[in-house]
Amino acid sequence: MNTRKDLFKKCYDFTLADEVKALGIYPFFHPIEETEGPVVSFGGRKLIMAGSNNYLGLTADERVKEASISAIRKYGTSCSGSRYMTGTVNLHLELEEKLAEYFEKERCLLFSTGYQTGQGVIPTLVQRGEYVICDKDNHASLVAASIMAVGQSGKFVRFAHNSMEDLERVLQTIPDDAGKLIVADGVFSVSGEIVELPRLVELAKEYGARILIDDAHAVGVIGRDGRGTPSEFNLVDQVDLMMGTFSKTFGSLGGYVVGERDVINFIKHNASSLIFSASPTPASVAAVLTSLEILKSEPELIERLIVNTDYVRQGLAAAGFKLMPSRTAIVSVIIGDQMKTMVFWKKLFDAGVYVNAFIRPGVMPGFEALRTSFMATHEKEHLDKVIMEFNTIGRELEIL
Ligand SMILES: Cc1ncc(COP(=O)(O)O)c(C=O)c1O
Known part of the structure; x- marks a missing residue:
């Protein structure tokens, strides 16, 4: 048979x-x-x-549209390669510089989507014997990225949604000498709820963990002039890494992570989803540059x-x-x-x-x-x- x-x-x-x-x-x-x-x-x-994440309505803004059109005229429709090779144009560097300044961090790195940003950051940082610690309601892209870390012998553990008691319980089970990254949405994508960041920061300090906040739904919505969750709580200097997407407030497509120079430099030279995928199109980047100016000035x-x-x-x-x-x-x-x-x-x-x-x-x-x-x-x-x-x-x- x-x-x-x-x-x-x-x-x-x-x-x-x-x-x-x-x-x-x-x-x-x-x-x-x-x-x-x-x-x-x-x-x-x-x-x-009544279901779009085009929070500030910028996808329909004439200034944003014109910026994309001009970029296509100058650079064409695609970079046809990864940032690593032939896919970096000066617009990418200009946006990285402006976003680092906006988010008050040393450096920024662009990715082609928010999804790929998580996939670039988490498994690149969390390696053999190290831990990624996720809120149970984190976005699916962060879960997928954490599973990738497991593929490199990292450990993936979760805590009950927005429960700082449970986060502490989980942290107590992790060896003190293991590297740890706590990952949470700043604004949770299904409910719109905000992470309990002040206590999360205290726990991270107490247990020697680093923090990554995904602010996809927070930028342009909360924080000083839309700077997102760490800014909302006045904790920008306490959050190690902030990431987000251009597909919501920024009216475009792509993602970014901001943080300290050496960490961003390490991700830049090791993240598979950056190195092996074509860079954000000039039209997308130009749209974000204009949206960012609008966000700051309006x-x-x-x-x-x-x-x-x-x-x-x-x-x-x-x-x-x-x-x-x-x-x-x-x-x-x-x-x-x-x-x-x-x-x-x-x-x-x-x-x-x-x-x-x-x-x-x-x-x-x-x-x-x-x-x-x-x-x-x-x-x-x-x-x-x-x-x-x-x-x-x-x-x-x-x-x-
Ligand atoms: C929290 C969060 N992270 C990442 C993403 C993925 O972003 P992108 O659409 O740029 O891939 C989303 C999109 O819904 C999200 O809500």
């Missing part, structure tokens, strides 16, 4: 996506035809975008973002929705059931509101949610419509 197992069997057996599509409630991969930022077109219809954008998000948060809470704890630009509404989450998503979509459905494995059972996020460029009428449609559908589905 042939006992061979076909590697692709799991693919042929995977029917869930097709089943959900057949029900007409599939919430993923819907193509946007055109976008102005807060309003986007799907299938010839205009919808309010703090009122951040104020508007916070006012907009607070308005929706208060509206949904007043209606009786159960929200995840957050005071950032993410408002996650707990639905608590996979099917109801997708049905709710589809009803919002049909009513002209686009949000994100978070189901397993993205969240734990019972915490299935609709994640909304807002922009500085949303108008009050957009926000009112989001609140109104949530209300109507929440009642219809007996969630309220």
